[in-house]
Amino acid sequence: MRQVDAAQDGGRAGDRDLNLAIEDHEFVVFLGPSGCGKSTLLRMLAGLEDISGGEVSIGGKVVNDLDPGDRGIAMVFQNYALYPHKTVEQNMAFALKLRKTDPAVVAERVKRAADILDLNPYLKRYPRQLSGGQRQRVAMGRAIVRNPQVFLFDEPLSNLDAKLRVQMRTEIKELHQRLKTTTIYVTHDQIEAMTMADKIVVMRDGRIEQVGAPLELFDRPANLFVAGFIGSPSMNLLNGVVRKGGVDIAGALFPIAPNNAVQDGRAVVYGVRPEHLEIHPDGVPATISVVEPTGSETLVFLRFGDGEMVALFRERHDFKPGDTLKLRPRLDHIHLFDAETGKRL
Structure with missing residues (x-):
């Protein structure tokens, strides 16, 4: 059983102690208002933020001193961060080529990711020739080719219009069901959290307010903050x-x-x-x-x-x-x- 653990005292996920265990294959959503510390916590797991104490372990291995590229994670950001001068295929393959991965392996992984995400018709196109949803799928494909232990999503749908957000929400959930890779997803949108998560971590001011399955939080909120935050329209x-x-x-x-x-x-x-x-x-x-x-x-x-x-x-x-x-x-x-x-x- 794989766990992603985070324990820390200091920083914005704050001047607080945080203890959280995420099980293998889970889809976990960090949910809370802007400034609550959810993205900071995600960046701590990724190695993009320092922690002042405690341990971060992935797959049973403490990764505090490992660089982000050595932690077995792949991150998808709010902005797609694609290279405009590279094709879809080149964008997806870039990280593997930097690591001098065998070209045959690179081609195989890119093809697999393109098949999963229906990107085969666009492999020779450049980002400027794609829609917002297609660019986000390329960013997801770039993460998939790395075969990570954990996917980290930082508000990936915020730049999309309402209809496309619903479509991409379904695609990300289907992707998780197919790959069964442990996934941690950050959002302030409780509809995204309720529809996608196996488990929701509700955060406020650097604290974890409640952890549970979506319907558990909906039916038995632990406090007023969770009661008012979960559900649309609000309680x-x-x-x-x-x-x-x-x-x-x-x-x-x-x-x-x-x-x-x-x-x-x-x-x-x-x-x-x-x-x-x-x-x-x-x-x-x-x-x-x-x-x-x-x-x-x-x-x-x-x-x-x-x-x-x-x-x-x-x-x-x-x-x-x-x-x-x-x-x-x-x-x-x-x-x-x-x-x-x-x-x-």
């Missing part, structure tokens, strides 16, 4: 106080499960995802302020007392601003967090 997070039978939020009583053990009078943050609000005659009355139909779904922004929330409906309704809806959260999808610490209760 409704409402300040309230526990009262017998529910949580008092802006004068309205929101239900909680009968067996809930949180004591009366405790200040909490009540979490419910927009898709887990349903229309019910005993629900909390709220006034529609904005309706956003997307075709397959309808987002509804509402006000109740001094509070606001968002509901999502997959069935179609003739909602209009100013209408009143009575909404009730589904009891099996309620999240409670401590108002002071932000931790899940």
Whole structure:
């Protein structure tokens, strides 16, 4: 079993201690807002950033003192970093030729990568003759020919338009399923993380907030930050106080499960995802302020007392601003967090 381990104390993935183990064949996504330390951590694994303490090990071998080219990794950057004066074939082969790899081996590996990525029609073209998605595939091909132990992707889809991002997201996932190479992927886009990852590492301010499978983080966020960051649209997070039978939020009583053990009078943050609000005659009355139909779904922004929330409906309704809806959260999808610490209760 191969592991990629990172432990460090200092730097931006920060002035913090980080301990993380990544198993062989996993697709792991580092997810967090800009400046949280995810790219810095990736660069530490690659050997492009120094660590102030601890060890980085790849395949059971400590690589702290190894140059990036000797660590058994291949990195794909946000900018494609292709040589404009070299063809696709020459770009993919360049690193191997620098290492004086046998020409027959170089040709075999380039052909294999081109077959995997459907690049055969473009091998004699130059980067300027390619689309953004094709250039990104060339950058991926350049990584594949090295037969690395670990692929590192640093926000590789940020420069692509929305439709192409979806296409490339699928291609990268299919590539991982085919090659089964351990992959670490950095992004601030939680949709990318949810759709691609076997495991997500949520980061903030150089700290690891939670590690888990995508649906685990979605269903049981460990704290308010993860609850608000995972999911689109974001979870409704409402300040309230526990009262017998529910949580008092802006004068309205929101239900909680009968067996809930949180004591009366405790200040909490009540979490419910927009898709887990349903229309019910005993629900909390709220006034529609904005309706956003997307075709397959309808987002509804509402006000109740001094509070606001968002509901999502997959069935179609003739909602209009100013209408009143009575909404009730589904009891099996309620999240409670401590108002002071932000931790899940």
